[in-house]
Amino acid sequence: MSEEKIETLVYEPNQRENKSISFIWLLPLVVLGILAWIGYESYTKKGTNVSVIFKNAEDLKEGVTPLEYKGLVLGKVTKIEINDLNSVKVNILVNSDVAKYVATEGTSFWIKKPTISLTKVSGLGTLLSGNKIELYPKYKTLEEYENAKPQYNFTGLDTKPSLLEDSDGYYVNILSRGEDLIEVETPVFYNRFQIGEISSKEFKDGKVYLKAYIHEKYKYLINKSSQFVMNKALKVNFGPGGLNLEVSSLYSAIVGGITVETPIKDAQKIKQDKYYILSDDKKEFIERTHINLKLTDAKGIGINTLIMYKGVEVGKVDDLQLTQNNIIAKAYVYKKYDYLLSENSTFHIEETEVSLDGVKNLNSIVSGNYLTIDYKKGKPKDSFEIVNSSMEKVDNDLIITLKTQDLNSITKNSKLYFKNIPIGKVLDYSLSSDLKHVNISLLVKEKYKKLINNKSLFYDMSSKLLELKDLDLDINYTGIKPLIDGGIALVEVDRKAKYSKKSFKLYSSYKDVQTLKREYSHGSYLNTYFDNGFNLKVNQAISYKNQEIGFVKSIKFSEEKSKVKLFIYKKYVKYISKKSRFYKKDAIKVDASLGGVLFEVDNLSSLLYGSLELDNSSKTSFPRYEIYSSYDDMKNFSNTISILFDDVEGLRQQFSKLNYKGVDIGKVSNIILTPQNKVLVKVQVFKNYDKFSKEGTIFYLKKPKVSLNEVKNIGSTILPVDIGVIVSNKNNFKNSFTGYDSLEEIKQVDNGEIIRVASLFPTKLNVDAPIYYKNVQIGKINKINLSGDGSKTLIDCFISDKYKHLIRKNSTFHDISGFKLKFSIFTGTEIETNTFTSILKGGLLVVTPIKYGGMATVNDTFLLKKELNEDWEKINPSIK
Template sequence: MSNDLIKEEQKEPVVYKAKIEEKKSISFVWILPLIVLGILGWIAYESYMKKGTNITVVFKSAEGLKENVTPLEYKGLQLGKVTKISMHEDLKSVKVNILVNNDVARYVASEGSDFWIKKPTVSLTKVSGLNTLISGYKIELSPKFKTQEEYAKGAYKSYFEGLDSQPNDEFDDNGYYISLIANDKSNIEVGTPIFYNKFQIGEITAKEFVFEKVYFTAYIYDKFNYLVNKSSKFVINEALKVKYGASGLNIELGSLYSALVGGVTVVTPNKDAQKISKDEVCLLYGKEDDLKNKEYFNISFSDVNGIEENTPIIFKGIEIGKILEVNLNKNILNTKAFVYEEYKYLLTNKTKFFVEEPTISFDGVKNLGNIVKGNFISLEYKKGDFSNNFIAINKKDLNKISSSVKVELLSESLNSISEKSKVYYKNIEIGRVDSYVLTPDLKNVKITIFIDDKYKDLINDHNLFYDMSSKLVEMKSLNLNVNYSGIEPLLNGAIGLIAEKRSDEKLTKKEFKLYSSFKDVERLKRFYNSGFTIEADFDNSFEIKQDMAIVYKNQEIGFVKDIKFDDKKSKVNLFIYSPYKKYITDKSRFFKQGIVNFKASLSGVIFEVDNFSSLIDGSIHLDNSSTTTLSKYQIFASEDEMNKAINSVTIVFDDVEGLQENFSQLTYKGVNVGKVKKISLNEKQKVEVQALIYDDYSSFTKEGTVYYLKKPRISLQEIANAGSTVMAVNIGVIKSESLNRQTKFVGLETQPSVEKSQFGTVFKVEDLTASSVNVDAPVYYKNVQIGKVSKIDLSEDGSKVVVDCLIYDKYTKLIRKNSEFYDISGFEMKFSIFSGSKIESNTFTSLLKGGLVVVTPYEYGEIANPKDKFTLVKTLREDWKSISPSIK
């Protein structure tokens, strides 16, 4: 072993000194559990505090309620939530368990609390609770206690009976609430509006059924309180009103609003009456009729059908009362009735009551109420002493009482005459048929009629009676006879009277003959008239019949007495009544009016029938418009043929495509002044158009008058003569001021360029080349259109383009000799490095169609005339808008 090793073994061992550190009293490891423990304790405390108090509310139905969803609220503040819904022990209702928050439990679980289910309200007048459509219904708290002291004195309660609707305690203490009780209807719901003069002043806020009666709470808005007081009457609006009148049944629907919403109307006769107190109950009437005072009386009927309760009593078209009760005593029908207080004066001992029956005519159904509901009662009033007991009479007996003249008629057949038949004079009812019997020899029928007293002066020995309903259509010897005076005479029969009021004539005849038709009487009447006869010719191209009426200005002035036929030209004798002799002159002409006059245009189709006579045979019309003296009287086939004989012009065209006979019109300033009657080719293969001038013939037959074809033209500015694209092409007319007369003209294909027309003055603007301006392009002055381009053509030498600018009359003074015309067609684009690009266009029309602008300088010259020529400037000067001279 070496010495080094021995020395190391002999060394002493090394002992290190321990390091002393100060130890902490609490370790961080223990703090974390304490924090967690504290949080858990707080959660437990909060959970305990918020666990709440359970209460039970019993409702009749749990419709709309959901467990753990439906909230308990008070004025929008959530107080708790439904936790359980179960069946009640009585099996008729449901128990709803509600967990109430602890912080409000002392207010909710109290004997002063009521609960009701809040449902959504959607109507034409009110929308509320719409959030319940998503979350379901809500349960609302209605507390009776209002102060902390009341709650402190109140007892704890956890079991409640729920209310059916919002309680009255929920209403504003200062609000104007009125209690109503229904009279005989209950079709009013919460939210129904209350109206005054059709303006809403409140609404129904609550509805309750107590002791088999329906009670309502009405709230009147504050600003309308003055409209409702103790004098007010409340009545339910009737969406559907049924009224009976002399014109029949009237069914009136107030409005769609009333039909859907309903409503209550307030009637306040005295605005100064006292307010209605909360403890007062007002009657809610079911209809307006209940508000009126009534006078009750009795009516007995011996022979009647269709009378029952609520049968109306009508006087002069106004419903004045109704039948209330009906009792049958053997063969007598006893009724109790009423009339409104204001009609009490009608109940006199001379008043006669009777039953009205329905009447059907072409004018409509009279007394429609009879058909739908039954007969109604009417009356004939006469002054007398008051009475409340009446015996009704038959209306036929009433008619006898009001009639004073009895007349008997003899007829070969009764035809459609019945006891319902009436007697008419000029289509006015003057009497009626009473009875009819066979004569002793059984060959004729004797008909007894009564004429009303006020028409007695019409009856004398010269009367003619005819059957208005014997035959609707009769054909004899190819002669058609239509007997039409309305559907009522056809259904019930009727008798017509032809008479003149003669005060000096008396009725001495015992019987009159009843003629079978008006035509028989008319022929007889004509021969009774005095007059004179004239002879006229006609060319056999049309038919004239004996007895055909002669008419002047819609008045019959005579008839065709007889006809002398000849195979070349026939003659006819016209009988003219004496009073009309002065209208027959040496300038008189006659024409036959056709059965139907047909006219067609884009506006529609017109069928004209002159009168009843012309519907059967036509008629002969007198015309006195001619200024030419005639050597003899002549009858033309039509009015056009008559006018064509004198009032016609001839126009020659190269081509008349679209022109049609009898359809193409001659128009001047948009008015039809004539029409095309005939189109034909002449020997030069030109088209000759013969046109008829209606009126003012001389003004359209002057030398220089221009006739041109008005062919269709469609542009951005107008659609001209569009009718000719569907119907016939028309001919335009430009009048001449010449004094020379001319009847043959050369027609033009288009409207000519003239210096002066009925539309304005034409100014010519020249340009070296054609621009973008087209026909009908607008001409502007300060952005106001003052005319248009009427024509574009080459000058006579072909060196320039000539633009005709038609300036309307009211603007011609703006065109001066030094005015300038600028082209604004299309658009102009300017480009500059410094100012950028600029695109200009005056109007959309000028962009597509072209247009011109007129600029007149401040120092304007004389008024231009059509012979002045202007040069078209292609670029519009920049300051044109600022140039604004005052031109006088």
């Protein structure tokens, strides 16, 4: 076996030079770079922490509540913690880019809360996010901030700082004497128009100092003569003089605020360091003359007791001082009335009286006395003695005797009244010698004794309030005071009669003397007639313009028409003419409308049976005098218009009105269904009958209508439908008409014109859709109908009078209903529309060419165009 030689082969490796670094080693470097950048950004934008101490943290939230300045968010609350038992510490992270403006000495912080009132709404965003923190920086320029010292701990303010002043405004100082109804942002009004608001409030030295911001454009309204007064709905003052209530407007009750009045428009401006005085009442600014009044007994007189002259307030009592022998009242009279303070003038104490006849001294709801001045010319004087108004006997007074069966509630304090004015009083009373009646000694003051003569009648005002006898109700009422204290009334019959007797009979009620008064009266008899369809009564009163002018003397019954004899008092006979008529006036009248309920009650003597009223409004004469059952019945006899309708749904007899330009000029008196199934409506015209009874006058039903454009006659949805009227210019008389169901059915209207437009294609138009000219509404669509053959749509367009000259014979009408959507990949999406109303209801656009033709008339018909040329906005004719 041959021996083989085995040789080991070793290969030499290929060596290549690595010329670049692998990409994988760059990735860690990129990551490190990003982390470094993020860390840098986080560090630089971390912000600056400041802390503010507030009294409470109401509605502040960690991580939510922002720090703001003029609506810009500068930071956010990061932490809220208790500082001590009376305050909280709020940590705020301020954005780094504004930190130098915030964390600087002098910066003010306060909590902003929402404000909602009738005059201002602000901070509504806080309703969802909670309250905000507002700041006001001390400095205004960058140079000031470069030199400012940093500060990181602050004490928050309770309210918006007084330093927060707007350079575009005018500021005035106001001093309030302890008034606690004024807060920051309380509005300041001039003639009920807001011209500013209270910007700050500060309490020191027991007084309230206010600063008011006045808008720049209104600062001319404020000068030295300006007066600032609180708006109050109700002012209450109670004292010995009674309870004084002063009621302001409902507006002041809701809004409140301060009102400024400037009587001298060209007065100088007030200096910035001077203060206006905030008053509770503008009367405090009126100049006064001070006086002293001496009383032996205050008798209910106290601070704020009124001083009156002829029912007008001329002053008040300021203070009362008790001396050893008398009471001195410090009082004042307004400067313009100081002529009343003469040496011959006297002051009297008068009692406030409340009765069903009325309220004397309405300012005092609770009984209280007041002062009156009896003025006589003389030299000026500033000190007076007050004279009690109760009457004392003097030598020239008249003493008479009254005889009565029963004294009732008459006492020595009872007074004698004439037309509810005291003219005397009861001095004494005693039984007659035969013990059958009572003798009353009565004093009549000297200046009134000429009212007493042989025909004078007296009755007891206090004997009975109500008496029912034989189903006849007698109401004896002349006021509360005579019923309580007793009272006697004098009834004047004939002032020219002689006076000789000293004794008179005292009747128990006014009804007893009423018949005698009529018997004593002079006058004439008048024969009248009525149809027996209503009740008349002997002695029933006849009135004219709220004055009794006579009474029913007798009634002679007849089956057809009864004859009534009237007695007319002599001084009123001159008002009776051939044009006179009479109607029975209801005792109670009720008239309801959206404006409220009118409730009228006639005088008490006719409460049960009403009275007869004389009417002289007719322009025509009558063959004899007639009495009608009511005012409406009388008017229906002459001033009635007949209107024929197809349907009168909603119309109500005696309630529906005839309305012309918003004024009720008549009412529906009767509704009748005719044999032709039409409805005949009788309308009574109150006045100006000739104006509405003309040929061509148009009547239509004013039915309720609610649309996007308008709300009309909405009251008719609750109350009866009314009838509208369009007056004709013609002169021919006419009182029978055919009415329209609505205003839309009328071709001619009093404030515009109807233009006919025809469309050959379906439209999206609706009634009341707007009609535009250069995007200004000039009318609306009144009615839409199909033509007789159904080939086109006929559109009646109402054009207002002031725009109808824009519609020419060559004008074009275009349908702009809905909206158009254009979509393109390259140019995007474009939506064209006119108004939201035109989307829902449709609309028309009118274009009149530069070379326009004559004015369109109601006889012209225009063809509706579907497309609108793109250059229509450039067509701009000057139309005259």
